[in-house]
Amino acid sequence: MKTIRLSIIGFGAVGQGVANALLHKQDYLESSGINLKVVAISDSHGACIELDGVDLEAALERKKESGSVATSDVMSLKVIRDVDHELVVEATPTNIDDGEPGLTYMLEAFRHGRHVVTSNKGPLALKYNQLCDEAKNNAVHFRYEATVGGAMPILNLAHDALAGNRIIGIEGILNGTCNYILSRMTEEGLSYQHVLGEAQELGYAETNPVYDVEGIDAACKLVILANSIFGMDVTYDDVEVTGITRITPEALTLAGDVGMVIKLIGEVKDGENGVIKVSPKLVPEQHPLAVGGTLNVALLKTDMAGPVCVTGKGAGSMETASAILSDIIAICRNSH
Numbered sequence: 001m002k003t004i005r006l007s008i009i010g011f012g013a014v015g016q017g018v019a020n021a022l023l024h025k026q027d028y029l030e031s032s033g034i035n036l037k038v039v040a041i042s043d044s045h046g047a048c049i050e051l052d053g054v055d056l057e058a059a060l061e062r063k064k065e066s067g068s069v070a071t072s073d074v075m076s077l078k079v080i081r082d083v084d085h086e087l088v089v090e091a092t093p094t095n096i097d098d099g100e101p102g103l104t105y106m107l108e109a110f111r112h113g114r115h116v117v118t119s120n121k122g123p124l125a126l127k128y129n130q131l132c133d134e135a136k137n138n139a140v141h142f143r144y145e146a147t148v149g150g151a152m153p154i155l156n157l158a159h160d161a162l163a164g165n166r167i168i169g170i171e172g173i174l175n176g177t178c179n180y181i182l183s184r185m186t187e188e189g190l191s192y193q194h195v196l197g198e199a200q201e202l203g204y205a206e207t208n209p210v211y212d213v214e215g216i217d218a219a220c221k222l223v224i225l226a227n228s229i230f231g232m233d234v235t236y237d238d239v240e241v242t243g244i245t246r247i248t249p250e251a252l253t254l255a256g257d258v259g260m261v262i263k264l265i266g267e268v269k270d271g272e273n274g275v276i277k278v279s280p281k282l283v284p285e286q287h288p289l290a291v292g293g294t295l296n297v298a299l300l301k302t303d304m305a306g307p308v309c310v311t312g313k314g315a316g317s318m319e320t321a322s323a324i325l326s327d328i329i330a331i332c333r334n335s336h
C-alpha cells in the first residue's frame, strides 16, 4: 500500500506527542496497512529533513537536549512548499489576532496539494470558510478533530456517528486547563496561580495561557463547532466571552455548600434564539457536565438520538496526538 509522507510543522507539546504516537504505534499502523513516513519536522529554529524518514527517537532527544529539532536552517514555510510529501501536520501555537503563522502554513499546504491535519485553533476561528474552500479547490483533505476537546471525539462523532441527526445545541466544557484549575482549587484548596503553573508545566495550557483563563481558547472551539457542525458563518468576534480569572476560592466554597460546582461552560445553539457564548456557570455536582481535572465534556442535543454526552481528556500532549492520529488514519483510508 502507498506510503503517505508527512511533515510535522511545530514541535512543541503537540508535535512531540505526534512523533511519540507514531513511534509507539508503528507496528499497529503497519499491520493495519497504514504506511506513514515523517520526512520533515520543523520548529521556530529550523527543520530536520530526511527523505528516507526522520529518526523520530533522535528528533525527540535532540529537542529535549538542545531545545530544537533543527539540523538545518530551513524554515517551516519552505518545508511545506519544497519538500515532496502528501500530508502536513500543522501543530504551531494558536494565535487569535491574525491566525499566523498557522494560517499561511495551511493555505500554502493546500496550494501545494497537501492534506492538512491540525490542532491549531486560531486559523479556524478566524478563517474557517476560506480554509475549507481552499482545501476543496485543491482537492485535498482538511481535518481538525484535535482543535476541539483534545482526545474527546466531537467533530467526527457529530459528522459520522450521528450523521442524519440535526444537532440542535451543544453545551460543554471545552478547556482542559480551566477545568483543571477549577477542579484543583475546589478539591485541594490550592491557589489559582499555583495550579495555573502546574497546568503550564504539564503541557495543558496554551503557549499564551491567557487564552485559556480568559475563555478565548474555549471560544475558538465553539466557533469551530458552530461552523463545522451547525454550518454557521461565525468568527471569534461573534462569541460572548467571560473567563475564570475573577472566580475566587470563596465563590467555589459557597457553590460547594449548596451542592454545586463552578465550571467554564461553552454553549452554541442554532436558529432564531441562536447563542454562542462562554461563561462560568453553576453546575450541580451530580450533573453529567460536572467532570473534573483536564476532562472536557459535551452534551449534544439531537433531533433523533436525543441527548448524547461525550467526555475525554481535553488537553495534553499524547491526548491531542490521539485526535491527530485518528485524522491521519482517516485520510489514509480515504486516500486508498
Ligand code: HSE
Residues within 6 Å of the ligand: 147, 149, 150, 174, 175, 176, 177, 178, 204, 205, 206, 212, 217, 314, 315, 316
Ligand atoms: N490549552 C488547551 C486546553 C489545550 O487546556 O484545553 C487543548 O486545546
